[in-house]
Amino acid sequence: MFVLLSLVASCVAISEMDANNAVEAIKQHQSQSSPAPLYALNKLVADSYDKPEDRQQLEQAMIVLLKSDATVYGKHCICKQLVKIGSAASVPVLADLLLDPSVGESACYALRSNTSDQATEALKAALSKAQQPILSQIILVIANRKDLAAVDDLIKLLNSEDEAVVRASMNALGYMADRRAGSALEKMTSGKYSDAATDELLHYAQTMVQANQRAVAVKLYRKYFKSKESFLTRRTALLGLMQYGDKEGLKLALSILKGKDETFKSVVIGNIHYLFTDRATTRLVDQLGNLNAKQQAELMDMLVKLKGADMLGLIKRMASNKSIEIRLAALKALGRIGNVSSVSILIGALDGTPDEKALANTSLLQIKAQGANDELIRQLPGQNEATRIELIKVLTDRDSLEAVDVFFDQAKSGSPKLAVAAYRAIRTLGESKHLPELIDRLQLCKNDKVRTAIIKSLTSIARRSHSEESLSGQIENVLSMPQTIDTRKSLLKAAGKLYDERSFVILKKALQDDAVKGIAFRQLAQWPGVEALPVLKSVYKTDPDRTSRIVALRAVVRLLKSQNQLTMADTVREYKDVLAASKRSEDKKELLSGLAKLRTPLALDLVAPLLDEKGVRTEAQLAAVHVAAVTGIEYPAKARAVLSKVLAAPVNEELKNKAQATIDKISEFESLTIDTLAKPLFDGKTFTGFEGDLNWFRIEDGAIVAGKLTKDIPHNFFLATTKEYFNFELRLKAKTSAPDVNGGIQFRSKRIPNHHKVSGYQADIAGGIWGALYDESRRSRFLVPPHAEVQKTIKDNDWNDYKIRCVNDRVQLFVNGVKTVDYVETDPAIAKQQGIIAVQIHGGPPAEARYKDIKIKDLGTPSES
């Protein structure tokens, strides 16, 4: 099916018959015919490039065709082939065709690249014979060929009555490096076509420059800059002089910079690169004083772009200019030049205005020259403290690893503020080899803020370099020796952030020591792993201090709420254990708050007895209702029992309604069979139940067709259900008009008022992204990226199955039976949002997406979870 053009050129010569057949195949060609025979001919032509005989045979066959009664389009295609291989042989037939209104234009194209003298002659001869509009086309071709032989004939055509012919001829003369062309155009500048003639004359000047006849051009530029012609003409002349007028150009530029014409000043400054000599640069610099601050800044900018480090001296001087605008430009330029010697100026500017400080900062980051970091490090100690703090940040952003030692020096040589800045830098750039030094510093430190900064450095270096165990080993070692209480507390704080096994042991051991027990316990209360549960439970059960017990209980509940650490059954077991030890109502309330989040009916066993306890009844009711709502459909009996118990006791209105709603939902669910649940969402014939811009949606063969193949689609369009859904299972089939067409199915979405957009989840459809979960116009990113495997199952020109299942905070997508998404919504507000279902066509080039067999099982309204 595919033609492979590779570098294996065919070595066998083509026969005359092959050539004839390939060309003959084009004879009846129409513009809508399949291009297959053109490919075949293309290949023969391409392969003939180093085979003169083949080329000759092909050309002969083409000549025969052009003389025949072939279709106009066929002749057009053959002319396009002759662009590549036409020689003197095909000129006669093409010359005849120039006079044929139906293919004259195509014949022009073929002659355009024909390098034979005969082609030149034929085109020239046609100037006096051809009719409009082909005549204009021939003139254009002669122009592009720069056929000097036709100059006199073109000049004659300047007297034509036909405006188009005159304009085309003037344009062609602009291409001719021939003084006769220039004189003819110059004459025209005083007539009816003066504007166009002037344009072409300056075009001619450019042509002369390219033909190494600058003097002719410069004369014209000089004349036209002085003239009262349009701004554009004078600008063209000015630029011509600046480029090709040597000293004259420079002189003119300087006089403009001295003068009052602000527009031309900008032109000179913006194009100063044309005056690119050392002498010119010096003289331009002398002019700076004549310019306003803005122009000075622009000129400096240009000079630095062009001359780079050569401008350093000037720019350094400018960095102390009175005008802030110029100073800022200089600071920027110093960054661009990037020379190490500018470091001290830039450091000085860190003390300036906020703008100067910001620019100096960026420029310091930009200096790439070798030794810049060394220079910054060398200069740092001599600065005032504020500047030192800035430089520490600069070195950090420059990833200057060699600066870490200096940061350590700075950390002990100034105020706590400086020390904090230094330790922050160490935190970013430090490596595991710096941990011992930091621990030493911690032991000597007397300031709380600094100590905190050191602890943060320690823990983040350890975690970044995966040296937690090395650090906890060092901490253990230091703790084994006599230390002040402050030091020990600090080290325990650090251990509390490492989360490795040894740190856990260190902290547990520290619980035995009254002096630091509080700190150790606080670390354990924040410990992320469930290994802390036993010790926390033990504190809760046995510690005499009530505050500690509360902290421990909260930590227990936090750990039990954290997902994926324990199985559901183990979690419930832990709750049961702690619940058994809790006497106070407030403790039980704490535990109920955790139980309410569980998604297992086992939780109901623990909650149910508490419904009878007066002190915690409301919290127990809340937990019972929550758990029943999310487990009720799967475990109806248990949920119904506990809910009945809730309703039997006094209960607030909101909970009562909720409990009743869950009971109703369970009843409804039990009474329905699967068949009755799955309802067609789309009836296959009408848009009943849907709304949207029906200019972009239609129904064909029982399917919704989104988009059109005949029109650009100005933006995304959605056809949406009028009803909103929350929990449901949706099935449908989809296909697109081409693999890259982008469609999709919105769900739990909302229309944005007065806008074509819809916001919410989208099950995506398009080449490479089928089955991905996108958050349309909300977080505007893929929540779950495309699933690679499923893409292979996509049938490009056929229907693909889509299934979307939403239950509470869980969203699952299946494409062609493959599960591509199993997503749990982490944003609680979004997890509760119901919404419309809508099919989409994405804005862009013409495209269609089709959707059919759309069925839904409505699984009900939101339940609190």
Place this chain on the structure above:
Amino acid sequence: MEKLAGTRRNFLKKSVLTIVVPTIIPSSALGKGGAVAPSERLNLAVIGIGGRMNDMFPVWLSSKQAQVVAVCDCWKERLEAGHRRVNEHYGNNDCAAYSRIPDVLGREDIDGVVIATGDRMHTVASIMAAKAGKDVYCEKPHSMSIEEGRSLVNVCQRLGTVYQCGHQRRSTDEYRFLVEAVKRGLIGKVHTSYIKVWENGYIQPQADQPVPAGLDWDTWLGPSPYHPYNPARHWKWNNFWETGNGTIANMGCHYTDITQWAFDTDDTGPVHYSGTATFNPQSFGEVPTTAKITGTYKDEKKIIIDVSGKFADRYIRFIGDQGWIKFSEHNGIFDAEPKSLLKLRRKNFGMGWNTGGHTENFLSCMKTRQRTVCYPENSHRATTISHITNLCTRLGRDLNWNPNTERFIKDDQANHMLSRAIRAPFTLS
């Protein structure tokens, strides 16, 4: 439909569509005499209102430096929609609507044009605008052929036109980071740029049809050879050589531009091209379905252009002797080896001066007359790589290129393909 060429030229004729011109025309910033008042807003005209312009409207309309005072399209419904959008945005009726480019360019209060037509019009419209004294922002690709590209460079140089090509990736932080990482040697000495664009799809052959109401088809074709109206040629113009260049230029030119920037080769390019391509003879479209072409620079650096796979999988990857860095366009994800270099992707990497956005850079340069980020020469050179890559697929052989003379070495056939036919009265100068 036996008439193919040269039948209709309404270029110089009166427009058939309604022209809506407001009674009060806002004053120009650069003005007819060029009297600069830099604090004033620049007046812009938008030419071509298709998908790209609809994406870009928010950027242009929200600029504080400029105001869109005219829109132009040869298709009535698009023109009206664009016109409405602009006037609704500003809450006034100051924007005028035109169906023909010369009418827009005739307005002396307009300082610059934004061209977002199909590829076939890019260069000729840019040249027309430059000759009318307007500055030009034109979407990519820069040209339809290498000859066209060079002509545009010449015209801008001659007239002092401020021109910005829509290679806007040069002005985005992601690509600035990418190129900075390469230039700073974070992947060692760079030797390869691997460019991945998507394959050109199958195009269903379609019969010629009457021109849809409201569309001026002859103007739409512009400088391309005349063809009867055909929906496939209209909607899938990028798949036909007379109107487009396939994905190699469509997306490819962004990546060749980034490569040229990273390789510091803004005024030159690879000297040797080789590779393979497949074409689908059943498809109505003409551009290659897939291709893999390698361009080799004088210093042996390589640019590999891979045309295959899906739209979603498009990326550029630089490979050096000590690692690589890749940026995927679809999901905006960087990847690299060593991974550590990705951590440098924070604010203060010292990447140099942000241009303040691609369009803002153009507007600032209109005032200062300085060179834009994507000026005629560098955009021409980047586009040249796409054009030669396409020629390589069409000719199916190695090509040797001389970037100084801009000619192929000893290959007349290829040299004849450096230009394309354009219809009078459009010109290249």
